[in-house]
Amino acid sequence: MTAPSSAPPPLSETDVLVVGAGPTGLMAGLVLARRGVHALVVDQKPGPTRESRAIVVRARSMEILDQLGLADAVLVAAQPALRVQIRGGARPVRADFSRRQQDDTPFPGAQIFEQSRTETLLAETLAAEGAPVAYGHRLVSLTPGPAREGAVPRADAAPGPGGSPARAPDAPADPSFEDAAGVEALLEGPDGPQRVRARYLIGADGASSPVRHLLGLGFEGVTDDATFCVADLHGVEGAPENALSTAFGRERFALLFPLGPGGHARLIWLHGQTQPDQEEALAGARADLGIRYREVACFSAYRVHHRVATHFRRGPVLLAGDAAHVHSPVGGQGMNTGLQDAHHLAHLLADITQGRLAETALARYEAERRPVALILIRVTDRAFGLIVRPGRGTAFLRRRARDVLAVLALRVLASRAGPYLAGLLGQYRNHYHPVPEGRLLPRWAQDAGFFRAMFDYSFQHFMTVRFSSFLYVLAFVVAGLYWLAQIRTGLLMGFALGADMWTGEQGFNPVPLILAILFGWVPSVILLIGLRLGLEFAVATVRTAQNTARLADAANPGRGIA
Structure with missing residues (x-):
């Protein structure tokens, strides 16, 4: 008889573990995948929800979906309101x-697109990116990682097997999460238990969020x-x-x-x-x-x-969507706020994991998104609450x-x-409080072709670096050739006029000079000014496209945005 194995569950590692595969968790996973960050999305349900649940997709959420190349799929299937x-x-x-x-967004109105279809669209897109959702996996416990470098050790947390105690979802709050450099999650799946070690964890697991309970955060x-x-x-x-x-x-x-x-x-x-x-x-x-x-x-x-939630973050663990805030469905804002939470947080985590921002920048998430949730509840829910009271x-x-x-x-x-x-x-x-210093990054949308980028004044799309660089070089070549032609023409015309004016038998004749000014030099000056403005536009386009490409290249690893 074989003795039962005492080997620990298999261990895998990822940059970001997303617990919950609703619209919020799927959006976070997809943005991270597009930014080249390794992320794993898990959920205990067997697949995308079949219930319609939330149904309204607002303009800002459509803009985010457009950045991911998914807006057209929604517009085709949605019922406009x-x-x-x-x-x-x-x-x-x-x-x-x-x-x-209409003057402020390329997606005026609202789109009636059920949550079931939103989840299916995001999950299928995520699978196409090579990061399928791990459905049927339940979070059992979390273990905070070792303390961050420079953190003060805490005497109130007894070390466990990984250096910190494992916590079940119904356990009291563990202060060691605050200073943890990553987490280790124990999951129960179809193939048995498994461990996942991650630098960051996003709790997008709904209003009854086990992750939030685990962190001991008030609701x-x-x-x-x-x-x-x-x-x-x-x-x-x-x-x-x-x-x-x-x-x-x-x-x-x-x-x-x-x-x-x-x-x-x-x-x-x-x-x-x-x-x-x-x-x-x-x-x-x-x-x-x-x-x-x-x-x-x-x-x-x-x-x-x-x-x-009293806080949206504790150390490397963050809350988003219904795990962080819930309110009346009457305003049709809940799913949209969750999508925007996820979009904001995923881009922030991508910048941090890829070394573009220091980890201290993670404090921006709660500072910027929690006030949005508070305002939403205060304005929408209380206004409707006044009406619905008996x-x-x-x-x-x-x-x-x-x-x-x-x-x-x-x-x-x-x-x-x-x-x-x-x-x-x-x-x-929605506006955030300005930071003392910083640069405004351009909004990016998946390349939609030159003509749409060139003539779309919503500034959601930009032409590619390759084409704008071509315009830049072409403008310089045309300007150089034109300058050479004008210099040659001016010299020849000057010699001819001079000879005609001072050596002609008729004496001085101003007509050739006037004609040269009106039909030669004046158009030349106007054209050269136009070329100069065109060059400045090309330079601005190149700079914008280069900034945009930094996002696009990271968002489409292996494909680029040439």
């Missing part, structure tokens, strides 16, 4: 917020007393295909999101403080909101949490809010405040 329709009065009022976004906030209901409906009467609709009843408030033709829509509404079953909830929506539909595809009811006074306020919104929506969007409000909805007006 360009307007907001306010229902409940004598007639619906429609406000087109996409028009106020401050409240759980709303109201119950929200969500139903995917077919054959909804009066549901516009390209607009988000609001509906105000005596006791309920609802949002209707278009999912496709034929009245296919998602209804999110406040039911009250009780936990209803499907029939009870839908009957109330029909009676109070006047919603009529043919069939129900799915239904769920839940309480809404408004919470933010009581006669709030019911009166809901009816007045409908009337006020119907009057003000068009006026505000048409005013100077319209672009600002539209920018908040699109999430491209």
